[in-house]
Amino acid sequence: MLGSTRHSEPTTIAHVAITRAVSRALEHCELTHLARRPIDLGLARHQHVAYEQALREAGCEVRQLAEQPWHPDSVFVEDTIVALDEGAVVTRPGAPSRRGEVASMAAALEGLRTLLRIQPPGTLDGGDVLRLDRVLYVGASARSNAEGIAQLGRLLAPFGYRVEAVPLRDCLHLKTAVTQVAADRLLLNPAWVDADRFAGWESVPIDPAEPHAANALRVGGAVIYPVSCPRTAAALRKLGIDVRSVDMSETEKAEGGVTCCSVILEV
């Protein structure tokens, strides 16, 4: 069976998850670390529906934005906005081909959050931003430059957030290398980012046979997680983590993961 395993619907909706329909141009996506492979668009759409269902089962109301047929990577909405309780920062993606994706995300957030913006020459991808309490760790990646990271720090300081740049190796975004999987735990690929950057956090290493295993989406007490990383999933379950499996094979070929395909807002 494709998609998520079955779970009962939650009784309360605690989050809004913004997603976007998969672009028909997905096969023309940006690729940095992967070789291009054929993408089955029908399967990608089917998997995206199952992913949205997993979000609902984890307590989200899903609001899907319209397809952007002319933007291959537009399903990866995470990169267009950094959403916090106090406001949302509209990004300026590092890949020029992706800059046209942000306007409709900003429009969707109007009325929900006060909007702030990264300005040229700053660049920032939301996939590089990992919020842990009042610290935003930002990957100093090929997509997020020093100017973009500095602007984020200045925009969010008034709300009591600190921004810290984190060096990365051999991966696209910070959240390709590390995400939060429990109240006190990170899941991390030590080949791509150093655990000692995250002082005070315990980290679980991924299974070395699954280099892309560090991208997990924690929402509503559950962790939405790709079927492509079964060994790391088993290790997470052993720790008592509620892992909800989704098949993301097609967006994985476009270098996307489970965090990339939604923006989660607390409501």
Ligand code: CIR
């Ligand atoms: C890109 O290179 O921009 C897309 N093909 C993949 C973006 C994945 N987004 C993410 O990890 N936040």
